[in-house]
Amino acid sequence: MSHRFISPRTASKQVLEAIVRIMGGANNIIVHGFNGIIIQWSAGCENMYGWMCDEAVGKVVDDLLSTQFPEPIEEIHRQLRENNSWQGEIIHRHKDGYDVYVTSRCMVVKPSDGEAVIIQTDNDISDLKRAESEVNAREAHLRSILATVPEAMIVIDERGLVTSFSTAAEKLFGIQADDICDRNISNLMPNPDRDAHDDYIARYIRTGERRIIGYGRVVTGQRADGSKFPMELHIGETTANGERIFTGFVRDLTGRYKIEEDLRQAQKMEAVGQLTGGIAHDFNNLLTVISGNLEMIEAKLAEGPLSPLLREVQEAAGDGAKLTEQLLAFGRRQPLNPTLADLVQLVSSFTDLLRRTLGENIDLKTVIVGSNHNVLVDSPQLQNALLNIALNARDAMPRGGSLTTEIKRVYLDADYAKMYPQVRTGNFVLISVTDTGVGMSDEVKEHAFEPFFTTKDVGSGTGLGLSMVYGFVKQSGGHLQLYSEVGRGTTIRIYLPWVQAAATKADIADTRSDSRDVLPGGTETVLVVEDDARVRRVAVARLSSMGYKVIEASNAQAALEVLAEDQTIALLFTDIVMPGGMTGHELAKEARIVRSDLKILFTSGYAEPGLGGREFATPGSWLRKPYTAKDLAVRVRELLD
Known part of the structure; x- marks a missing residue:
C-alpha cells in the first residue's frame, strides 16, 4: 500500500x-x-x-x-x-x-x-487474487515436495546458476540452499567436470548435443567439505518465460556400492570357504589313514630307535589335523557343540589365560555393560576365536599397549540389516575386542579374513587365525565386523544371537582319549560304511583289533542290503558324505526303519551346517576325522553300553 x-x-x-x-x-x-x-x-x-x-x-x-x-x-x-x-x-x-x-x-x-x-x-481484482492463490498453493506444494522428497532435487537455469535446492540436497551435499542458490552448479562438482560444466550447457544450447540431459548416468559429486561420492544423476529440461531450466534428481550411491562390495566379498569368502572345506575334508581322510596305520605299527613294534620317529610323525599328523580344523572353521564346516553360556562368565574365566599369553606389557581390560548375556555357542571354539584375536593384537603391539574386551547386548534393526544383507535383525550379544596396535591399511582389511593371508614374517603364522574366527562366527549364526585405522589400532566386533532361556540339555562330556594302554573293546557286530577304501581298511582294522566282528560296505545302498540280511549288527559306523545319491544321514533314517534299536555313530572329514552333530546326532554319536583308536574305542563303547 x-x-x-x-x-x-x-x-x-x-x-x-x-x-x-x-x-x-x-x-x-x-x-x-x-x-x-x-x-x-x-x-x-x-x-x-x-x-x-x-x-x-x-x-x-x-x-x-x-x-x-x-x-x-x-x-x-x-x-x-x-x-x-x-x-x-x-x-x-x-x-x-x-x-x-x-x-x-x-x-x-x-x-x-x-x-x-x-x-x-x-x-x-478477484480473478487476480484467485490466480495468485493458486500460484501460492502450487508453490507451497512444490516447497513441500522439495522438503520431503528422499532424492536430492536441484534446479538450475541456462547459465548454470542454482535456482532451487531441496532439503535432501542440503543433507547430501552438506550445504544450505541459501549458500548455493544463485551460484554455479559446478561448485558441487570435482574437477575436471567443474571446469568443463559451463561448456557442456553452452554446447547443448548451441548445437542440441546431449551429454547428460535426458539420460541417467553415474557421476561424481563433491560435498561442501571437499569429500567426493558416487551419485546417479537424471536431468530433465523445460522452458519457463522463454528460458530453459534444468531439473536434476540426484541419488547417493555410496550405500549401494558398499552393499554390492560386501556382497562380492561375501560371495568370494563363501567360494573360498567351500574350496578350503573340501580340501580339509579330503586331507582329513588322508590323515586318518596315516595316523591310523602309524598307531597300528607302533602297537606292534617294540620300543626301540624307530619309536621316537613314529611319535614325531604322529605329532606332525596332529599338527596337520589342527590346520584342517582351522580350515574347516573358516569354511563353516567344523562340527560345533553349542551349549548355553553366559559370555561374561565365559570371558572372565578365560581372562587369566589371556593375561599369561599376552605378557606384562599389555594392559588387559574387560568392560561389562548390563546383564543376561546368554548365547548358544560352542564355548571352546569361542575361546579359541578370542585367543586368535588376542594373539594378533599382541603381535600388532610389539612395544605394549592395551587390549579391551567389551560385552553388551545390542539390537540390530532393519536399517543395519540393509547395510549388511547377510545380517538378520534381532537381539545380539556383542563382544568388542579393541587394541592400540599399528592398525591395518585398507588393502590388509580387505584380505584380513581370507585363509593363509598374513602380514607376519614367513614362519610366524599360518594366516588362518582370523579366517577361523570368521567361519566360526558365521556358523554360529552371528556377524563379524572389522574396524581398523593405521596407527590407531583395531576393533573386531563379534555379534552372537542372544537367547533368553537357560538350556536344559547337559553339556556333552569330554570323551577325548586318556592314557590307558588297554583300549575298551567288545564282541558285538559293527557295520562300517565308508567310500574311501583306505580309510575303511583302517577303521576295520582298528575295530577288529578291539575284538569286534566287523562287516564293511562301500556305500549306503550296500549297507542297507547287509542290514536286511544280518540281524546281529549292533552298531552302524558310517561316513556322512558319500557318493551314490544317499548320505550317511539318509542311511541312518532308513536303517532305523529296519532296526529301531540300532546304534549309530557318524564320522566325516567335515560337518556341514545342518548335518554335523547338531540337528540329528545324539550326544556321543559324532566322531570327526582324523580320530585316534582311543577316540573310536571309547565312543563305540559309550553307544553300545
Whole structure:
C-alpha cells in the first residue's frame, strides 16, 4: 500500500454529479461522506456489486458492502484528513453473498457549497487474487515436495546458476540452499567436470548435443567439505518465460556400492570357504589313514630307535589335523557343540589365560555393560576365536599397549540389516575386542579374513587365525565386523544371537582319549560304511583289533542290503558324505526303519551346517576325522553300553 498526497479540490455538487455520470459507466465510483453515507453510486458499481443506485444511495457504504479493511477505519480516516487520499486492497460483499476483492483508491474533495466528501474508485481484482492463490498453493506444494522428497532435487537455469535446492540436497551435499542458490552448479562438482560444466550447457544450447540431459548416468559429486561420492544423476529440461531450466534428481550411491562390495566379498569368502572345506575334508581322510596305520605299527613294534620317529610323525599328523580344523572353521564346516553360556562368565574365566599369553606389557581390560548375556555357542571354539584375536593384537603391539574386551547386548534393526544383507535383525550379544596396535591399511582389511593371508614374517603364522574366527562366527549364526585405522589400532566386533532361556540339555562330556594302554573293546557286530577304501581298511582294522566282528560296505545302498540280511549288527559306523545319491544321514533314517534299536555313530572329514552333530546326532554319536583308536574305542563303547 502506498500513499500519495493530493491537494484538496473544490467543486460544486453539480460538477461532482456530472463527473460521476460521465465516468461512472466505465468506472466503479462511489461518493460518500466521512460518515460513510453514499451520495453517488455509479453504473459500474451496479454491475460490480449487484446493488442498484436507488438501493445504495443513502446507505452506509461499509455496512452495505460488509467491507473488510487491511487496517482500522480510524487510521484510514486519519490518513484521508492529513493526506486527502488513501489506497489499498479491501474485500467487499456482493449482493449475492460472495466476496469481491478490490483495489480501492479514495480521494477527499471539498465542494464549494458543502461538506468534504470522499470519491472512492474500486477495481475488481478477484480473478487476480484467485490466480495468485493458486500460484501460492502450487508453490507451497512444490516447497513441500522439495522438503520431503528422499532424492536430492536441484534446479538450475541456462547459465548454470542454482535456482532451487531441496532439503535432501542440503543433507547430501552438506550445504544450505541459501549458500548455493544463485551460484554455479559446478561448485558441487570435482574437477575436471567443474571446469568443463559451463561448456557442456553452452554446447547443448548451441548445437542440441546431449551429454547428460535426458539420460541417467553415474557421476561424481563433491560435498561442501571437499569429500567426493558416487551419485546417479537424471536431468530433465523445460522452458519457463522463454528460458530453459534444468531439473536434476540426484541419488547417493555410496550405500549401494558398499552393499554390492560386501556382497562380492561375501560371495568370494563363501567360494573360498567351500574350496578350503573340501580340501580339509579330503586331507582329513588322508590323515586318518596315516595316523591310523602309524598307531597300528607302533602297537606292534617294540620300543626301540624307530619309536621316537613314529611319535614325531604322529605329532606332525596332529599338527596337520589342527590346520584342517582351522580350515574347516573358516569354511563353516567344523562340527560345533553349542551349549548355553553366559559370555561374561565365559570371558572372565578365560581372562587369566589371556593375561599369561599376552605378557606384562599389555594392559588387559574387560568392560561389562548390563546383564543376561546368554548365547548358544560352542564355548571352546569361542575361546579359541578370542585367543586368535588376542594373539594378533599382541603381535600388532610389539612395544605394549592395551587390549579391551567389551560385552553388551545390542539390537540390530532393519536399517543395519540393509547395510549388511547377510545380517538378520534381532537381539545380539556383542563382544568388542579393541587394541592400540599399528592398525591395518585398507588393502590388509580387505584380505584380513581370507585363509593363509598374513602380514607376519614367513614362519610366524599360518594366516588362518582370523579366517577361523570368521567361519566360526558365521556358523554360529552371528556377524563379524572389522574396524581398523593405521596407527590407531583395531576393533573386531563379534555379534552372537542372544537367547533368553537357560538350556536344559547337559553339556556333552569330554570323551577325548586318556592314557590307558588297554583300549575298551567288545564282541558285538559293527557295520562300517565308508567310500574311501583306505580309510575303511583302517577303521576295520582298528575295530577288529578291539575284538569286534566287523562287516564293511562301500556305500549306503550296500549297507542297507547287509542290514536286511544280518540281524546281529549292533552298531552302524558310517561316513556322512558319500557318493551314490544317499548320505550317511539318509542311511541312518532308513536303517532305523529296519532296526529301531540300532546304534549309530557318524564320522566325516567335515560337518556341514545342518548335518554335523547338531540337528540329528545324539550326544556321543559324532566322531570327526582324523580320530585316534582311543577316540573310536571309547565312543563305540559309550553307544553300545
